[in-house]
Amino acid sequence: MAIRYPNGRKFTGTESSQKQAPKKELTYSNRGMTLEEDLNETNLFYLQRKKAVIHKKPTPVQIVQVDYPKRSAAVIKEAYFKQASTTDYNGVYRGRYLDFEAKETKNKKSFPLQNFHTHQIEHMKQVLAQDGITFVILRFSLTDEVYLLDGKDLIHFYDQKENARKSIRKADIEKLGFLIKIGYQPRIDYLKVIDSVYF
Amino acid sequence: MAIRYPNGRKFTGTESSQKQAPKKELTYSNRGMTLEEDLNETNLFYLQRKKAVIHKKPTPVQIVQVDYPKRSAAVIKEAYFKQASTTDYNGVYRGRYLDFEAKETKNKKSFPLQNFHTHQIEHMKQVLAQDGITFVILRFSLTDEVYLLDGKDLIHFYDQKENARKSIRKADIEKLGFLIKIGYQPRIDYLKVIDSVYF
Numbered sequence: 500m501a502i503r504y505p506n507g508r509k510f511t512g513t514e515s516s517q518k519q520a521p522k523k524e525l526t527y528s529n530r531g532m533t534l535e536e537d538l539n540e541t542n543l544f545y546l547q548r549k550k551a552v553i554h555k556k557p558t559p560v561q562i563v564q565v566d567y568p569k570r571s572a573a574v575i576k577e578a579y580f581k582q583a584s585t586t587d588y589n590g591v592y593r594g595r596y597l598d599f600e601a602k603e604t605k606n607k608k609s610f611p612l613q614n615f616h617t618h619q620i621e622h623m624k625q626v627l628a629q630d631g632i633t634f635v636i637l638r639f640s641l642t643d644e645v646y647l648l649d650g651k652d653l654i655h656f657y658d659q660k661e662n663a664r665k666s667i668r669k670a671d672i673e674k675l676g677f678l679i680k681i682g683y684q685p686r687i688d689y690l691k692v693i694d695s696v697y698f
Numbered sequence: 699m700a701i702r703y704p705n706g707r708k709f710t711g712t713e714s715s716q717k718q719a720p721k722k723e724l725t726y727s728n729r730g731m732t733l734e735e736d737l738n739e740t741n742l743f744y745l746q747r748k749k750a751v752i753h754k755k756p757t758p759v760q761i762v763q764v765d766y767p768k769r770s771a772a773v774i775k776e777a778y779f780k781q782a783s784t785t786d787y788n789g790v791y792r793g794r795y796l797d798f799e800a801k802e803t804k805n806k807k808s809f810p811l812q813n814f815h816t817h818q819i820e821h822m823k824q825v826l827a828q829d830g831i832t833f834v835i836l837r838f839s840l841t842d843e844v845y846l847l848d849g850k851d852l853i854h855f856y857d858q859k860e861n862a863r864k865s866i867r868k869a870d871i872e873k874l875g876f877l878i879k880i881g882y883q884p885r886i887d888y889l890k891v892i893d894s895v896y897f
Contacts, residue, residue: 552824554784559756560774575759575777585753589788591795594829598790625751630793 532686534603534638534645538588541685551690553590553597559583585622586633592690593698596631598623598650603638609666610637612657620657623650632697636679636689637672646676647692731885733802733837733844737787740884750889752789752796758782784821785832791889792897795830797822797849802837808865809836811856819856822849831896835878835888836871845875846891 538555545551564577586600602614615635626633633650648667652675656667677692737754744750763776785799801813814834825832832849847866851874855866876891 546824549824549827552821552828552830557756557758557780557782558761560759560761560777562757562759572778575774575779578759578774578777579771580774581756583756591797591825591828591830594795595793596790596795622751625745625748626790628748629751629790631751631790 534601534636534640534687537686538601538636541687541689542588542590544685545690551590551592551597553588553592555588556583556585582616582618584618586619592632592693595697596626596629597693598626598631598633599635601636601638603640605640606666606669607639607641608669610639610669610672611666612660612664615653615657620654623654627651627654632693636687637676639669643681645679645681645687646672647679647689647696648672648676649696652676733800733835733839733886736885737800737835740886740888741787741789743884744889750789750791750796752787752791754787755782755784781815781817783817785818791831791892794896795825795828796892797825797830797832798834800835800837802839804839805865805868806838806840807868809838809868809871810865811859811863814852814856819853822853826850831892835886836875838868842880844878844880844886845871846878846888846895847871847875848895851875 535555542551542553542555545553559581560575560578561581562575562578564575566574566576568574586598588601589596589598591597600615600619602610604610604614623633627650635648635650635653636645637648638645653667656664656671677696679687679689679692682688734754741750741752741754744752758780759774760778760780761774761776762778763774765773765775767773785797787800788795788797790796799814799818801809803809803813822832826849834847834849834852835844836847837844852866855863855870876895878886878888878891881887
């Protein structure tokens with residue numbers, strides 16, 4: 500049986516052992532990292548280089564019961580996941596407010612709109628009304644292609660959902676979105692796209 | 699025994715019954731609301747009036763064990779509180795990034811600096827470097843006076859902490875900060891101060 504991390508990622512050895520023995524022709528695709536892990540590393544890179552201050556919001560949890568054992572930390576004994584009312588990532592870059600959601604699909608030719616919730620779309624509209632920058636980062640995980648799609652475009656497609664549209668065609672994402680080159684440091688250099696699109 | 703909400707606020711009847719029977723001379727001070735509750739209502743007011751998009755970040759929790767019972771929602775069975783790496787509130791207003799922390803004290807003449815953590819001060823410095831707006835909202839709960847103090851001023855006092863400074867004198871807050879009038883809707887109209895100080 501394969502050993503897996505809680506996030507479903509396969510355990511493939513310690514990080515240091517991977518570092519000590521890299522493959523000769525190292526590609527950065529399909530390394531088994533989730534999009535979230537890649538973005539967390541990217542944001543940490545930006546933070547350390549003083550390029551931007553972007554954080555992922557904590558998972559919202561409804562806490563019901565907490566125990567306070569003597570001489571040790573409080574333990575949450577009963578809690579439930581709540582649905583987020585905003586997108587997952589936000590922060591500040593060159594004076595502008597940045598706000599985005601990141602999702603991946605195993606589909607090859609389309610991105611399912613069910614990855615986004617109505618309240619997230621609503622939030623993106625609110626951010627646009629305040630002149631914030633909002634977008635989504637979409638990853639086609641089988642080919643490890645990552646696109647940045649502007650919030651207005653996502654909203655456009657989402658609002659057609661009522662008319663039986665269930666997904667965005669990859670061809671449309673290629674046309675309207677911006678391919679983000681996958682690298683080593685940072686892994687997903689989305690600020691490069693932000694620079695050229697929003698500034 | 700007084701019945702209390704999980705946040706420690708006293709249960710004093712249903713909200714609707716309170717609305718139906720307001721006191722004749724209604725003051726908005728010392729209503730037993732926490733600063734967090736007041737700010738959540740204020741931010742909701744701003745959101746609904748399309749004035750600004752400001753949210754409190756969820757409490758960060760390290761989830762250790764989750765049960766997935768049949769036919770019902772996942773239950774978190776073991777989790778721990780983590781220390782936040784940023785301030786609690788952020789969002790966008792008139793194109794600018796807003797970022798703040800809110801704290802209250804029962805002291806009369808000073809505000810203890812232990813209310814703030816080094817990583818929060820560090821975060822505020824990072825936000826300033828990206829030209830974001832950062833500040834703290836300080837409440838003296840006994841007199842229900844609420845001040846907005848610019849992040850640079852807080853940083854100035856905090857960085858003197860090593861030199862035995864344990865708190866900010868209220869006189870300094872009165873001099874450097876901005877008194878926010880407590881109202882009904884919104885309760886803590888801090889955007890009025892933001893308009894005059896940062897725009």
